[in-house]
Every structure is written in structure tokens, then in C-alpha cells.
Amino acid sequence: MANAFRGNLLFFTADPKDAGEQAWQYIEDGLLVVDDSGLIRQVGSYASLVDQLDSSTVITDHRGKLLMPGFVDCHIHYPQTEMIAAYGTQLLDWLQTHTFPVESQFSDYDYGVKIAERFCTELLRNGTTTALVFGTVHPESVDAFFTVAQQRQLRMIAGKVMMDRNAPDSVLDSAASSYSESKALIEKWHGVDRLSYAVTPRFAPTSTPEQLAQAGRLLEEYPDVYLHTHLSENRDELAWVQSLFPESSHYLDVYDQAGLLGPRSVFAHGIHLCDDECQRMARTDSVIAHCPSSNLFLGSGLFNLSKMDDYGIRVGIGSDVGGGSSFSAFDSLADAYKIQQLQNVNLDPFRALYLATLGGAKALSLDHQIGSFQAGMEADFIVLDPQATDFLAFRTEHCRNLKELLFVLNTLGDDRVIAATYILGQLAHSTATVEGDN
Template structure:
């Protein structure tokens, strides 16, 4: 059945940093037309498409869903998140390196059990959809079973997801270690089984430089050379103690990024989470290699890691996406990430415009993952993964947004005060995947 959604449409066609108001489309009373394949067929104002809608309804079965008063936005893209850490979100008391030993590694040791991985993956996906996230770049654990479990669940939900098995052969408990050789062979087998299947993609995933030997990092580079369309996903320059540790472990490297560069891990499909404490040479090399940074504001504040300099990265022309970094991040909500991102830039005397923030969480994230031909905007031929935002989701939001004078003010309020309740519905390939309140179904007719 063809589905046509009526409501206010907001989507980006480019970066507001470069193109200002020309970077987004706002159609206050619009139609989003989704074909039976789950791809967008038409986008436009209701007054322009209403005649065609009436004509088409006489010829074929079309369902019109009325979301007037709400905002339809492409689904959020989370550029860095750990599904095995779902059960340890909001773990108390330490910064990065102690936090890994105290909380992360014990939890991740359980994911050699496929069934356990499936149970956590189901909870994880439920939280993503409830918060309006429709695509994510996801860490598994060192166990191949963890990735098998995640991909199986993501496939059942028809999600566009990227994930990978952690590669980690030192400086961790035996229960979460592999070897350079086993990490290569297990990763290769997962790539051959899952990469490019339905809406799934694989990311070669060394945890971070300190937990991989040079031999293992070069195995990661070998995988990228053998499978040039897979991703690279790891951490970079998150914590000052981490930087010192990397320098001691890799004395022949000029800086942290050079460790990965020497292993052949930089490129247009390489996403490095955090990137807080980068020198100018690292920024220049990220830009020249077209590598990507995933800014994880909530995690950076929660773990006391530091302040990401977005303006500096923009000046260098580095692609940036937004990541929740659950469980270092304390929320699945993109709104929480955007609120924290605003505060981080304020502490550095810069403003993060609400349009730019939503761009980074939608089309900007899709661009960061080289998926902007498929997701992140409302263009004919794109996949219809989108959310329905309710500016009046709570009594207080209704009160506050009533005092907004324009769209920019309304969006800033949602970015700052919003949470999962703002997500009235989440659609995957045009099909309802989450609905906040089953008692308030949108009006529709066949």
C-alpha cells in the first residue's frame, strides 16, 4: 500500500554552516509520499499535491496519515554507540580508563552468549526507535556472537545499521581478548556473511590503539584493503591520560592519529569517535584523508573527557557527525546529545545554531557515514526512515513552544528540552516502528 503522510516537513539539503537558510526546506503543510517499496516518491506542499492525491486514490489503494500540528523529520543518525553497554548506562564514578576496567569489560564478557546478545540487542533497538534514531554505527564486543546477534535483530527490524566485532588483543581481561590472527579471520567471516546484506554494513572495529598491538592494527588495515567498501570505527583522542598511554605504547608515532595512519586506517569511510585533544597536524591529516569525527557530547561530559572544538573541525573542513556513545553517554536521545553539544560550544564562546544541530543529527550524520544518497533527507528515491516530532508532547513543552516567535526558536526549545516523549512516532521504510501513545493514532483513510 502507498502511504502519504501529511504534516509539517523539515529536512536539509546541505550544511547550514555553508548555505544558511537555503540549506533546509520547511513545508508547513506538506505531504511525504512513500511507495510500497519504502522509498520516498514525492515531497511537496499539500496544496500542490492534493489534486494528484485525490486522482491517485481513485486508481490505487493509498493510506493518508494526518500528522498536522507535528513535524516530520528524517530519522536521527547516531555515529557512535555501543550496544553491549546498554545495561551499564549511567555507571558511576570513574573516567575513561578506570571506567573500562571497572564497568565495561565485565559487562562485555557476557556477549559470547548469542542468546544473551539477542536479548540486549532487542532492548537496544527498542530504545533507539523510541528516541527516533533510525541508523547507527555500532560497536559489538570482541565476540563474533555479539555481532551475529545484533545483525540478526537489526535485519528483523529492517534497519539500516553498521556494526563490527571489536578487535582487542592486549590490556584487558582474557574474557574480552582475541589475537591479531583470530581478529582478522573472525572479522573477515562476518564481513563475508553480513556486509551488504539487506540494509546492513560492516565496520572493522579495533577498540582503540592501547588495546591493539601494532600487528592487530595492521590486520585491521589489511581488512580495509581487501574490502574497500567496509567502514573503520574506533576511538581517538578522548582522554588526556589515554594520549599519554598511546605515546608510551607507540613511541615511533608522531601523535595518536599517526598510529592509525601507519596501519592504513584513514579514509572516507573511517569514523573516529571523540577527537577532543587533537593537534593541528592531526586535524590536517583527518581533513586530507577525508576521515570523519563522531562528536559525543554527552559522553564527553559524563566521563569528564573534555570539550570538543567544533569550530576548529569546521575550519579544517572535517566531516562531523553526532554520537550518543551509550554507555559512556548517559542517554539514547539525540535531543540530549544536541543540548550538551550546545553547552560545550558555549563553554568555548561559540553558538551551535539549532538548524545546524539538527543537520548534524540527520543529513550531516548520513554524510559522515557516506549514506546521504540513501537516508538523512526527504528526496525522491531515498529510504523513508523518519520521525514525527510533537512540539506539544508535554504540558510544559506546549506552554513553552507557544511562546516561540519563529521556527528557529521552536527547534532550539525542542533541541534543549526535548526527550523521547517528543517522538510521537518512528517510521522505518515507511512502516510504523514505534508509536508513543497507542491511544492517539493519526487520522487516516484508505
């Protein structure tokens, strides 16, 4: 039995910076038809499709609301859920003061499950249906997260942190154990249901060259897993990397020498990249996860999106919770706009939403499965309510076109705008009862 969802449909087929207005489709009073396996069967106008539906098809009515593919978060830390909005320091002090003490608790599997449940609930409340997720150094943290994600049928990517120096003993492993534990987790979880594994050295300062080499070894042995780490977030961090790896020409070169660059390698932040680093990122088709809220909250710097575009580097959006102060993609997009404004660049609302949906899927090499409304793709989608609050209803009444509406949502939206989140066509979160008819 199929299910169908009626409302205004918006989805992207290309990057607006390349395809302009041809990059998206907007179908007013559209219909999204989903088969019983959770895949999209048809997309079109309600008038053109309704007479083709089987009599058993259930139509869920979201008229007056906007249906979009779910948001894709390209960089986030689930163990930091409980320390979001930790006060007062920049990156390196923040790690020592707040992050490492919290992460030390995740050797307890049951504790990990508890936090993973809260984390996944928050993602769905905020319309995020796929994420690239940091665990902790403890294998139990990854087992806990994947167990919860699997139960909820989520498409998620995660990995155990590799970290063998410059941190408290409670969050350290070794080069050898990080390899063996990561390998066991890959064998257990990668490719199971909708789950994928990411080899996850935290960042260069907390890994010895020997450990980074073991990360490269894992990528050679399992070429379809991901690489997920941090790069060039904070200027003090850059100086530290240079002192620890004096033989490297720059920060990215540390990872390059270990064989960690490639089309499934996602580097969070990338704020202070030199031209040579950008060229190397582009040549290897490596990816940057832009984390605007975190960059502002930790005072890290302003990301140069135009420069990345000029080099042809794929970019996705990350919330970077708990460095980022919100699970909401809307908060990330509002901050992304402000960061570009400070550099005399206007981030178009269509481009912003592309980066948070299909752009994020492309960044994670998942655009054949998620991120758009195409027949055969997985039906992870959200329902946005432009009248979610009295003030938002007042403001959107004054929008003259779709672009203005989207910019208002990008700027003023939060979790209340997410009226519903669907995973494989099944309701996973709702703020209100919706109507169904046959």
C-alpha cells in the same frame, strides 16, 4: 499502494554553515509520499500533491507535528546498554570497572539477542533510525545484533571489536583471530539487506601493532567496509598511547601507519587533536563522531567544532551509550550546545539538527540513501510533537519562529517528543494512535 504522511516537513539539503537559510526546506502542511518499497516518491505541500494521489493511497494525518528524517547516531555501543549511567570514574578506570565485565557476557548469542532487542527498541523510541555500532570482541555479539537489526529492517553498521592486549582475557582475541573472525562476519553480513560492516579495533591501547595491521589488511581487501574506533578522548589515554607507540608522532599517526584513515573511517571523540592530526584527517577525508554527552559524563573535555569546520572535517553526532547517558539525540544536541557555549560559540539549532540527520548521513557516506526527504531515498523518518508534555506545550506557545521552536526542542526534548518513528515508511514506534483516511 503508496502511503502519504501529512504534517509540517523539515529536512536539510546542505550544511547550514555553508548554505545558510538555503540549507533546509520547511513545508508547513506538507505531504511525504512513500511507495510500497519504502522509498520516498514525492515531497511537497499537501495542497499541491493531494490531487495527484491514487485513490488507494492512505494518508496518515500528523498535522500539528513536525516530520523529519530519522536521527543518525555515529557512535554507540550496544553491549553497554545495561551499564548506562555507571558511576564514578573517567575513561580508563571506567573501562576496567564497568565496561569489560559487562562485555564479557556477549559470547552468549542468546544474551546478545536479548540486549540487541532492547537496544533497537530504545533507538526507535528516541527517533534514531541508523547507527554506527560497536559490538564486543565476540563474533556472537555481531551475529546477534545484525539478526535483530535485519528482522526490523534497520539500516545499521556494526562490527566485532578487535582487542588483543591490556584487557581481561574474557574480552581479548588475537591479531590472527580478529582478522579471521572479522573476515567471516564481513562475508556473512556486509551488504545484506540494509546492513554494513565496520572493522572495529577498540582503540590503540588495546591493539598491538600487528592487530592494527590486520585491520588495515581487511580495509584493503574490502574497500567498501567502514573503520570504527576511538581517538583522542582522554588526556591520560593520549599519554598511554604515546608510551605504547613511541615511534608515532601522535595518536592519529598510530592509525595512519596501519592504513586505517579514509572516507569511510569514523573516529569517535577527537577532542584533543593537534593541528597536524586535523590536517591529516582532512586530507584523508576521515570522519569524527562528536559525542557530547559522553564527553561531559566521563569528564573527557570540550570538543572544538569550529576547529573541525575550519579544517573541513566531516562531523556527525554520537550518543556513545553507555559512556553517554542517554539514547536521545536531543540530549546529545543539548550537551553539544553547552560544550560550544563554554568555548564562546553558539551552536545554531538548524546546524545541530543538520548534524544529527543529513550531517550524520554524510559522515557515514549514506547521504544518497538516508538523512533527507528526496525522491528515491529511504523513508526512515520521525514525527516530533511540540506539545508532547504540558510544559513543552506551554513553552512552545511562546516561540516566535521556527528557529526558536527548534532550539526549545533541542534543549528540552526527550523520547516523549518522538510521537512516531517510521522505517521504510512503516510504523516502528508510536506513542499514540494516529488517524488514517483515504
